[in-house]
């Protein structure tokens with residue numbers, strides 16, 4: 001009976017590190033790190049990757065559940081979020097592009113409007 005032999009080849013680790021570094025250079029300087037968003041007027045920080053969407057960061061990292069996830073492809077509008085006063089589909093907006101910007105959800109805007117209306121004198 002012949003004995004089976006196997007020859008394992010492995011890519012040396014320095015080659016993998018170089019490939020990873022080249023990939024990071026190609027994608028820009030931000031890969032993983034902390035981002036800062038101004039959510040409903042409060043500065044919120046979160047660990048994020050360069051591929052995290054604003055929707056995922058808000059819902060799963062910052063526990064802001066106002067925007068909903070539905071189609072996840074910028075067609076239904078359930079995830080609409082206001083970034084620096086302009087509506088965006090947060091399911092297709094990268095969180096890192098919102099760094100330092102003002103983020104508001106339609107739900108919070110509605111609550112604020114209702115609170116303001118309740119303070120108005122009644123007729």
Ligand code: FES
Pocket residue numbers: 068069070071072073074075076077078079080089090091092
């Ligand atoms: S989840 Fe439908 S547009 Fe974002």
